[in-house]
Amino acid sequence: MRIISTGAAVRVGRLLGIPIYLHWSFLVLITGYATVSGLRGGVLDAALTLVGSTALFGSVLLHELGHAMAARFYGIRTAHISLYPFGGVAAMEGMPGEPRHEMVVALAGPAVNFGLAVLFGAGFVLTSAMPWAWMALLNVMMGLFNLIPAFPMDGGRVLRALLSWKWGFVQGSQVAIAIGRGFAVLFVAGGLAFGAWNVVLVGGFLWFAVHIERRRLDQMVARERAWIASLNRRFNPVYVVNTQKCRDFSER
Ligand SMILES: [Zn+2]
Secondary structure (H helix, E strand, O other): OOOEEEOOEEEEEEEOOEEEEEEHHHHHHHHHHHHHHHHHHOHHHHHHHHHHHHHHHHHHHHHHHHHHHHHHHOOOOEEEEEEEOOEEEEEEOOOOOOHHHHHHHHHHHHHHHHHHHHHHHHHHHHHOOHHHHHHHHHHHHHHHHHOOOOOOOHHHHHHHHHHHHHHOHHHHHHHHHHHHHHHHHHHHHHHHHHOOHHHHHHHHHHHHHHHHHHHHHHHHHHHHHHHHHHHHHHHOHHHHHHHHHHHHHHHO
16 A cells, blocks of 8 residues: 555545545544544554444445446546545546436446345345444445435435436536525525534535535536537537537636
């Protein structure tokens, strides 16, 4: 394991050709947890906490690898996978070209969790040891949580793919983004109402992620309009209709 520091994240290795990074806060959190349980219950508790956190974030890592492998199947490279205390990110170097592909890439992550749940469940059946059952349950929860249709979470990407099928990519994305914002507000408000601070944080992260996706979409539309305008200047009538369509989308 070669550790190279790159600012906020630390590179810990490479899996299936993809560099894996851990955010520093993640390392602090795990060490902190292990130290606290070590002080309370001794070395064994500390070791169990370390094993538990590693298994949990191993599941997150495999979830992200699921996305990355599905994307690779469609010819999209993944620059790196980064793990944060609130989950992982597979940084893909492109977008799936078709809604169907986006749907498969989005579903691949939760599918890995459900597969792992079956494996951990089998471990529990064979050994009757509770940690297997906990890991199975955690993976089911992770898979289900990611399927919430809050764009840009996995379920939201499935929703965007479905909407793009119906209305085209730009309008489909805009609706998915609006729904994602709605979920972010819901998480923050619900978290505040019930004093669940982790839900508030998830809502905050979601709001931020939606904002990034919105900007990415705007940039894409602007690039497309510039490209169509340049084609119009060169070739004219054929593309005039498209320019209008693109403008309609971006102004909605
Ligand atoms: Zn995912």
